[in-house]
Amino acid sequence: MPTFLPTTQKELHSLGWDQLDVILITGDSYIDSPFIGVAVIGKVLQQAGFKVGIIAQPDYQSEVDITRLGEPRLFWGVTAGSIDSMIANYTATGRPRRADDYTPGGRNTKRPNRATLVYANLIRRYFKDTVPIVLGGVEASLRRIAHYDFWTDSVRRSILFDAKADYLLYGMAERSVVDLAQALNTGEDPTSLRGLCYIAKQAPSGYLTLPAFERVAEDHDAFIEMFHRFYQNNDPLSATGLAQKHGDRYLVHNPPTPNLSTAELDAVYALSYARAQHPYYETQGSVKALETIRFSIPTHRGCYGECNFCAIAVHEGRTVRWRSQDSILAEAREIANLPDFNGYIYDLSGPTANMYGFECPIKLRRGPCLDKNCVYPETCPVLPVDHKIQTDLLHKLRQVKGVKKVFVGSGLRYDLILSDEKHGEAYLKELVSHHTSGQLKVAPEHTQPDVLARMRKPGLDKLLAFKQRFDALSDEVKKKQFLSYYLIAAYPGCTLEDMHALKRFASQKLGILPEQVQVFTPTPSTYASVMYHTEKDPFTGEPLYVEKNPAGKKRQKEVITGSGKPPQRHRRGKAK
Ligand code: SF4
Structure with missing residues (x-):
């Protein structure tokens, strides 16, 4: 019987x-699920023998919640939750968001702006001279060195300086958090641990120095240089430690912690999760996020797509690691036995759904290439693309007693499917026949070649070829289903005319009037945020048109959607 971590005395x-060894503070409600980082970290620490509690969405105006579990023996762990709090709280055009899928009742009233800073300060206010405060989660991870902050339109210091915290664990931290707890438990100095950032008076010897915060805050070229060095030193097999001066001290960034092996990932997902919201929070209302994650299964981590607007390469890494089929099937059986399971597994997911089960042998030996990408502009011939592994997995999942349907809801990399001459077509047929719920989501993001190149997205020939195969296979199996396209407006380099061209293309070649258009938001620690801030192409140094005016961004979006929100209408026709 799965149990929750304690949240009350x-x-x-x-x-x-x-007394607890570790208290975790999070900006989400406490959802005990393998999809929720703080729950995974808590369960992993518990498995390693530590006593762990969780305080979710504490009242940050009073001591009531933050003092609820007393003071931990080893450390406080602080995360803003599953999403950067500024992205969770504001739209790309700066409007406050009313809804929050991770808050009971769905109203966005509990997560403060810059939640990581607020919670760290809250701890300091009520616990003077306390044990170390350790930052983690996606907000801290993507703000671990000096970074562009869209909401203040400025370069900010490492969040470790602003939060007055002791340590920061970046990326997927199951291994590093246990290492840290063990070091603190035995009184060892944790500063040499991989995956950890801290503040020091000196840069450790042998560490690569990044341009100082004060310099990158003023100088666009220095900012670009900083980001290249940071990005290239982000793989456990090849990274050098980094140091960045802030005032008279240094942010020290140790190399990343080694990726979990398949057996280690299986062990993380074999821990028992209640797949529910903790009863303490359930009384405040249900959380929308659970509707999909409750009956979904994570299959892998990491992404070598390296789309320039996406932070997964920096947060999870460019090497894909996956669970074994046995582990995934065991989770499917567990879900199938839940009393309210309706037979539908909503998402078999990873950052890119079809990167499960294969990786580049060279990368696995020495880390990713620094001078080329695995799938852009073409799929690298060294990458052993093989969709048979996922096809087999989908087939086996369909045989699990009680499972009626398994959907692949997260994005697909269609160019990978096309490049798999041996098994790509069979995989697509499997998807089309059994795993698509009326629509299959794909993310071309744009259609104009210059914009696509700045996104590092595949060309239109691939999109059209994929659509042709998808439509043909859907006809063959006599299913009326469509592709659904995610698109971005106001991306760096994108003009109003580009949006009109996108609309023409979508109408003439894809046969749709799309509605899934988002205005671009510069996520910290992405190449796209570098472009947005510097108004330069960071790879060529060329000046770049960047729409920064909120009204201009809205206009770009409205080229597609109009000022209202028409439904996405499909006209099948043939791909031209
Ligand atoms: S050899 Fe190719 S697939 Fe392997 S890491 Fe380099 S670019 Fe990626």
Whole structure:
């Protein structure tokens, strides 16, 4: 019977504990799910023998919540939650968001702006001279060195300086958080641990120095140089430690922690998760996020797509690691046994759905190439693309007793499918026949070659070839289903005319009036945010047109959607 981590004194005492080793603070409600980072970290620490509690969405105006579990023996872990709090709280054009899928009741009233800073300060306010405060999660991870912050239109210091915290664990931190807990438990100095950032008076010897914060805040070229060095030192097999001066101190960035092996990932997902919101928070209302993640299964991590607007390469890494089929099937059986399971697994997911089960042998030996990309502009011949592994997995999942349907809801990299001459077509047929719920999501993001190149997205020939195969296979299996396209407006380099061209293309060649258009938001620590901030192409140094005016961004979006929101209408026709 899966159990929750304690969130109240009463629960603590019912476990026979007086004090916790670690208290985790999060900006999401406490959802005990393998999709929720703080729950995974808590369960991994517990498995390693530590007593862990969670305080979710604490009231940041009073001591009521933050003091609820007392003071931990080893450290406080602080995360803003599953999403950067500024992205969770504001739209790309700066309007406050009313809804929050991770807050009970769905109203966005609990997550403060810059939640990581707010929670770290809250701890300091009520616990003077306390044990170390450790930052983690996506907000801290993407703000770990000096970074462009869209909401203040400025370059900010490492979040470790602003939060007055002691350590920051970046990326997927199951291994590094246990290493840290063990070091603190035995009184060892944790500063040499991989995956950890800290502040020091000196840069450690042998570390690569990034241009100082004060310089990158003023000088666009220095900012670009900083980001290249940071990006290239982000793989566990090849990275050098980094140091960046802020004032008279240094942010020290140790090399990344090694990726978890398949057996280690299986062990993380074999831990018991309640797949529900903790009853303490459930009384405040349900959380929308659970509707999909409750009956979904994560299959792998990491992405070598390296789209320039996406932070996954920096947060999760460019090497894909996956769970074994046995582990995934065991989770499917567990879900199928849940009393309210309706037979539908909503998403078999990873950052890019069809990167499961194969990786480049060279990358696995020495880390990713620094001078080329695995799938852009073409799929690298060294990458052993093989969709048979995923086709087999989907087939086996369909045989699990109680499972009626398994959907592949997260984005597909269609160019990879096309480049798999041996098994790509069979995989697509499997998807089209059994795993598509009326629409299959794809993310071309744009249609204009210059914009696509700045996104590092595949060309239109591939999109059209994929659409042709998808439509033909859907006809063959006699299913009326469509592709659904994600698109971005106001990306760096994108003009109003580019949006008109996109609209013409979508109408004439794809046969749709798309509605899934988002205005571009510069996520910290992405190449796209570098472009947005510097108004330069970071790879060529060329000046770049960047729409920064909110009204101009809105106009770009409205080229597609109009000022209202028409439904996405499909006209099948043939791809031209
Ligand atoms: S050899 Fe090709 S597939 Fe392997 S890491 Fe380099 S670019 Fe990627």
